[in-house]
Every structure is written in C-alpha cells, then in structure tokens.
C-alpha cells in the first residue's frame with residue numbers, strides 16, 4: 182500500500198554527523214493511516230549537493246535495504262527528492278554508529294563484543310542466503326539500537342546500515358583495509374566473499390575500541406598493505422586472531438562460510454564463558 186510519506190524537519194537540527202558524501206539529521210515523519218496521524222522519529226541521510234552525480238548509487242543503497250527486511254538490517258522508509266536534495270529516510274537508531282560509540286570509551290565486555298559480532302554474522306548469513314552483496318561492512322555502518330547491560334542480563338542489539346555510496350564512487354583506497362583486495366582489480370564484481378573480508382576487518386575494529394585498522398597510514402602505505410599481502414596486527418586471543426585472518430584471506434575462495442564464522446564465534450563465546458567461570462572459581 183502506498184504509504185503517505187510527508188517528511189518535515191521537526192527542526193533543522195545541526196547535522197548529527199556524516200557518512201561518506203552525506204550528512205545526517207534527526208527528523209520526523211508523519212504517516213496518515215486510516216485517518217490517524219502517526220509521528221515517527223527518523224534519520225534523514227542527505228546526499229551532499231556537490232556529490233549529486235552519485236545519486237544513482239545513493240538510491241541503489243536505499244533500494245537494497247528496502248527490498249529485504251531482517252531484525253539486524255536497518256529499516257529504510259524511502260527516499261525523497263526535493264530539487265537538488267536527495268534524502269534517504271531511515272529508522273532512527275537510538276545510539277548511532279558503533280565506531281563512535283566504542284571510541285567514546287564505553288568499556289564493553291568481551292561477551293558484548295562477541296554478541297555484536299555474532300549479530301553481524303547472522304545479518305551476513307541472511308544476505309548470503311539471498312545472494313545479496315552489501316559491499317560496505319564496517320563498524321561505522323553498524324548502528325546500536327540497544328546498549329545492553331550484561332549485569333541486567335540484557336544484550337546489545339545492532340542494525341546493519343545501508344552500504345552508502347558504492348565503493349566504485351569512493352576513492353577505493355580510502356576503504357583499505359575493509360575493501361577486499363580483489364575489488365581493487367575489478368571494483369564492480371563485488372562478491373559475497375568480499376563481505377567476509379570486511380567482516381574480518383569489522384571484528385578487528387570491535388575488539389580495538391572502534392579504532393580504524395591502519396589508522397594514520399597514508400594511501401601509499403595502504404596500497405603496500407595489500408601488495409605485500411599483509412595482515413592486521415593479531416589479537417593476543419589466538420582463536421579470535423585466527424577467525425579474523427581466515428576472513429581476511431587473500432584467496433577469496435578460502436574465506437570461511439557464514440556458517441563456519443558463526444560456529445567459530447559460538448566456540449569463542451563458550452571459551453569466554455569458561456574463562457570467566459574459571460576466574461570466579463579461582464577468586465572464590
């Protein structure tokens with residue numbers, strides 16, 4: 182059914198931040214259904230006017246997300262074109278982008294991080310089953326809907342955001358080390374395996390307080406990273422480091438399936454529980 186979508190800026194609040202070539206604002210949308218008014222908080226993602234030529238890619242990202250629905254995929258209500266303004270209307274996710282949340286020094290537990298990684302893996306598994314490539318898996322595109330408080334037994338809840346402007350548009354080098362190396366050769370044949378590479382880089386971010394891998398490296402050094410088949414600095418936790426390096430295998434075909442990723446995450450979760458039990462046991 183055609184949902185009447187009339188967007189109005191509740192107030193043109195200052196930008197909440199930005200994505201690539203976009204600025205984000207908080208707004209609200211009013212739906213009129215069977216004569217009743219429903220006002221919903223929304224996130225307005227506005228494509229910078231200077232990057233208007235990317236509007237196809239911007240809308241491609243929006244339509245990707247609106248075709249499918251899954252609990253860990255961001256809900257995209259629609260798009261609106263006002264003159265030169267291209268705006269994507271998304272559900273407003275309470276705590277925003279995960280990288281900023283982690284950088285703000287929130288101390289979160291290992292089990293919190295593993296739970297987030299597992300939620301991302303299940304979103305990837307869902308996309309893989311539909312043979313849909315996301316193309317921009319990274320902590321900036323993970324949105325935190327619930328903080329979770331393990332002492333209360335509640336867990337975090339994340340939503341995977343739209344991929345944003347396609348990697349072909351962006352300076353591909355800017356996406357190293359999230360973009361799989363084979364994409365540099367052929368940018369338009371992104372495969373499901375590319376998302377597995379990005380999954381590895383994103384888990385690395387989650388376990389490094391949201392800090393971007395290769396932070397501070399210039400474009401030359403980023404290119405060297407791939408040319409020399411380098412790996413990210415491994416975690417002390419060998420099993421975690423193994424999972425990340427399996428995902429970031431330079432041979433796309435060797436990267437693990439989503440099922441294998443989820444299986445390995447489950448065993449990390451179990452060994453983390455055992456470690457905690459052992460610690461409490463020893464301290465008692």
Ligand SMILES: N#Cc1ccc(Nc2nc(N)cc(-n3cnc(CCO)c3)n2)cc1
Nearest residue numbers: 197199200224271272273274275276277278
């Ligand atoms: N302080 C604060 C605060 C900011 C934002 C939100 N909420 C929200 N909801 C969304 N649907 C998308 C995003 N979002 C954030 N950064 C990007 C660009 C990278 O994707 C997208 N943020 C909540 C709190």
